Amino acid sequence: MKVLPYAAFLILTATLPLAAAETFTSAAEQSGKAAQTSAENPAVTPPAKTNGQQVKAALPAEYRSIRLGMGIDAVKEALKQDAVFGYRGERDVSLLPTENRSLIESAGSYFISRSWFQFYKDNLYTMIFKLNTDTVDYYSVYSKFCEKYGEPASINPQRAVWEDEHTRVVIERPLIVKYIDLTVFNELISQSTTEKAASETNRQNFIDGF
Numbered sequence: 001m002k003v004l005p006y007a008a009f010l011i012l013t014a015t016l017p018l019a020a021a022e023t024f025t026s027a028a029e030q031s032g033k034a035a036q037t038s039a040e041n042p043a044v045t046p047p048a049k050t051n052g053q054q055v056k057a058a059l060p061a062e063y064r065s066i067r068l069g070m071g072i073d074a075v076k077e078a079l080k081q082d083a084v085f086g087y088r089g090e091r092d093v094s095l096l097p098t099e100n101r102s103l104i105e106s107a108g109s110y111f112i113s114r115s116w117f118q119f120y121k122d123n124l125y126t127m128i129f130k131l132n133t134d135t136v137d138y139y140s141v142y143s144k145f146c147e148k149y150g151e152p153a154s155i156n157p158q159r160a161v162w163e164d165e166h167t168r169v170v171i172e173r174p175l176i177v178k179y180i181d182l183t184v185f186n187e188l189i190s191q192s193t194t195e196k197a198a199s200e201t202n203r204q205n206f207i208d209g210f
Contacts, residue, residue, distance in 0.1 A: 056150040059164045061179065063127060068167065068181040072102065072122045084108060085115050111135055125184035131175040138175050145171065 061068045065078045072093075079087035087106045094103045104117040111132055118126040131141070142160055146152070149169075152160040159172040163182070170178040 057148050059149055059162055059167050059169060061167045061181070063129070063179060066117070066124070066127065068124055068127065068179060070124045072119050072124070075104065075117055075124055079104070079106065084112055108132075120184050120188065123184070125181040127179040129177045131177065133175050136175060138171070138173055141175065141177065142171055145169070
């Protein structure tokens with residue numbers, strides 16, 4: 001475990017009964033065979049639609065086996081079990097100078113160049129993945145998100161943002177994917193604003209003393 005300066009890093013048949021009866025006509029037998037074929041090869045049910053629009057999946061709060069809100073020990077264990085993250089153990093864990101915050105930073109493998117996992121009070125609130133642009137491209141990731149979760153809430157040439165009440169997902173160029181717990185994130189922003197205001201008050205009081 002090491003101590004590093006804090007860096008804010010802001011990525012889803014039923015079997016039909018078969019009956020044989022000598023009194024059935026040949027037409028009925030053919031109908032029974034057609035029903036059996038249908039049961040053996042069921043049609044794929046398309047996603048539900050509402051008012052003509054395909055219902056999209058809920059915005060994800062997890063990637064692979066790691067989910068926002070997990071405790072730091074559970075995240076460490078999950079990282080050990082998944083080679084894609086390249087986790088090396090405690091050497092990848094950092095204590096940040098800000099109170100109650102820590103960071104896991106690991107070098108990935110083929111698809112993920114580097115990962116960052118930020119914790120507040122030992123619970124995961126931000127995941128950041130820098131993807132390898134030699135193996136994955138921005139448009140493919142962006143298109144998959146649109147297909148699964150709908151159009152982004154906001155978009156510009158540098159990034160696309162999906163957001164709901166609890167989670168924000170950001171895709172940034174050249175290719176970084178971020179998952180953010182908005183409840184914790186907004187709490188930290190509020191704390192930062194309060195601390196900044198208090199610092200400015202102390203500064204002004206000091207100046208007024210002259």
